[in-house]
Amino acid sequence: MRASESTNLYFQQAADQLKTPEWMRKMLLMPKREVTVQVSFERDNGSVETVVGYRVQHDNARGPMKGGLRYHPAVDLDEVRALAALMTWKTAVTELPYGGAKGGIAIDPKTLSKKELERMTRAFVDAIHEIVGPDTDIPAPDMGTNHEVMSWFRNQWEKYHGFNPAVITGKPVEEYGAKGREEATGRGVGLLAVKLLKRVNVRPEQCRTAIQGFGNVGSHASKFLFESAFPVVAVSDLSGTYYNAKGLNIPEMFTYSIKNGNRLEGFTGAERMPAEALLELDVDLLIPAALGDVITKENASSIRAKTIIEAANGPIDPEADALLSARRILILPDILANAGGVTVSYFEWVQNRQHYRWTLDRVRQELDHTLSDAFENVWQQSSNHDVSLRTAAFMLAISRVQRATELGGGAV
Numbered sequence: 284m285r286a287s288e289s290t291n292l293y294f295q296q297a298a299d300q301l302k303t304p305e306w307m308r309k310m311l312l313m314p315k316r317e318v319t320v321q322v323s324f325e326r327d328n329g330s331v332e333t334v335v336g337y338r339v340q341h342d343n344a345r346g347p348m349k350g351g352l353r354y355h356p357a358v359d360l361d362e363v364r365a366l367a368a369l370m371t372w373k374t375a376v377t378e379l380p381y382g383g384a385k386g387g388i389a390i391d392p393k394t395l396s397k398k399e400l401e402r403m404t405r406a407f408v409d410a411i412h413e414i415v416g417p418d419t420d421i422p423a424p425d426m427g428t429n430h431e432v433m434s435w436f437r438n439q440w441e442k443y444h445g446f447n448p449a450v451i452t453g454k455p456v457e458e459y460g461a462k463g464r465e466e467a468t469g470r471g472v473g474l475l476a477v478k479l480l481k482r483v484n485v486r487p488e489q490c491r492t493a494i495q496g497f498g499n500v501g502s503h504a505s506k507f508l509f510e511s512a513f514p515v516v517a518v519s520d521l522s523g524t525y526y527n528a529k530g531l532n533i534p535e536m537f538t539y540s541i542k543n544g545n546r547l548e549g550f551t552g553a554e555r556m557p558a559e560a561l562l563e564l565d566v567d568l569l570i571p572a573a574l575g576d577v578i579t580k581e582n583a584s585s586i587r588a589k590t591i592i593e594a595a596n597g598p599i600d601p602e603a604d605a606l607l608s609a610r611r612i613l614i615l616p617d618i619l620a621n622a623g624g625v626t627v628s629y630f631e632w633v634q635n636r637q638h639y640r641w642t643l644d645r646v647r648q649e650l651d652h653t654l655s656d657a658f659e660n661v662w663q664q665s666s667n668h669d670v671s672l673r674t675a676a677f678m679l680a681i682s683r684v685q686r687a688t689e690l691g692g693g694a695v
C-alpha cells in the first residue's frame with residue numbers, strides 16, 4: 284500500500300465516525316499545493332549533481348503550514364504527500380495554530396560531504412523560497428536533516444527576503460533555535476509513554492521496552508525512559524539490535540553513539556542480534572522510532588508487545604493496524620506520539636517572533652502541558668466513542684480542521 288493510501292485510510296475511518304460529508308472529505312484530503320523542483324549542485328570533484336526536491340503543502344485552514352524536510356533515498360512525492368497530511372492532523376490534535384506541509388530530497392545525505400550538503404540545501408532554497416515563509420509555510424528538521432541544515436536554509440532564504448529567523452525551526456540554539464528542540468520529539472514520546480502506562484495501571488519498572496532506531500528520536504526517547512525507570516532491554520540501529528534482559532545502560536550508549544558519528548556500531552556492552560530481531564522481541568512496550576511501514580501484515584502476528592508507541596511517522600500500515608487492534612494491542616498513534624517535535628518548533632517560532640528567549644525549564648513544562656492536554660482529549664474521545672486511540676486522534680484533528688475550513692469560508 285502506498286504511504287498516502289495508508290494515511291487516507293486512517294482519515295476515512297475517523298471521517299466515517301464523524302459522518303463527514305463526501306465533498307468535505309475530498310477538500311480535506313487533497314493537498315493545497317505540490318511542488319517538484321530540480322536541485323542541481325556542484326560536487327567537490329567539480330561535477331554537477333541533479334536531484335529532485337519536493338514540498339507538499341497540505342492544508343492551511345488552521346494557520347501557516349508546518350513540517351519537516353527529509354533527506355533520504357526513499358523520498359518520493361507520494362511519501363511527502365502522506366507526511367504532509369500527517370502534519371495537518373498532528374498540529375490539529377495538539378491544537379498548535381498551524382496547518383501541515385512536508386518536503387524532502389531523494390538522496391542519502393551520508394554520501395555527501397558537508398560542503399556538498401550545504402550547496403544542495405542552498406540550491407533547494409533557491410528553488411522553493413517563494414512558497415515558504417514565517418506566515419505561510421515553516422520547514423523544520425526531519426530524517427536526514429539537522430540544525431546545521433536549518434541554519435543554511437535560513438541564511439539562504441534571508442538573502443531573498445531579509446532577516447526573519449521564524450522562517451524555519453530546529454535551528455542551532457545559538458542562532459535563534461529553542462533550547463530543548465533537539466530532544467523534544469524523543470522526550471515527548473517518553474512523556475506520553477508514562478501517561479499511557481499510568482492509564483492502564485502499569486508501573487514503568489514492569490515495562491520491558493524495545494526501541495527501534497537510535498537516531499534523534501529513538502536516542503532521546505530511550506534516555507527519558509531510562510531516567511523514568513523503564514527497563515529498556517533493546518535498542519537497534521542499522522548496525523544491529525543491542526539487547527540486555529536486565530536493561531541496557533542507555534546513558535553509556537547515548538554517549539557512545541554521539542562520539543561514534545551517531546551509530547552504535549562497535550558498542551560491546553550488550554548482546555548483539557540482527558537489526559530485524561528487535562520488532563519481534565518478547566517485551567511489554569515497543570517503540571518504532573525509525574522508518575515508516577515497518578509493521579505490516581507479514582510480521583504483525585510475530586509482534587509480542589502489549590503496547591506500541593509510534594515514534595516514527597507511519598510505522599504501522601492499516602492492515603497490520605487492524606490485526607494488532609484485533610489482538611487488543613494498545614497503539615498510541617504517530618500524530619500524537621511524536622508531536623513533541625513540532626510542539627517545540629512552535630515554541631521556537633513564538634520566541635523568534637517575540638525576540639524573546641525561554642529557559643529550558645519553561646520549554647519542558649509547556650511541552651508537558653501541551654502533550655498532556657492532547658493525550659487526555661484523545662483518551663476521552665476514545666472511551667466516549669469506543670474507538671481506537673488512532674481513530675480518536677484523527678476524529679479530533681479532522682473535526683478541528685473541518686471547523687476552521689467552515690469558519691474561514693474555505694468551504695464555499
Ligand code: GLU
Pocket residue numbers: 349350351352373421422423424425426452596621622624625626628
Ligand atoms: N519533522 C517533525 C515531524 O514529523 C517535526 C516537524 C516540525 O517541527 O515542524 O513532526
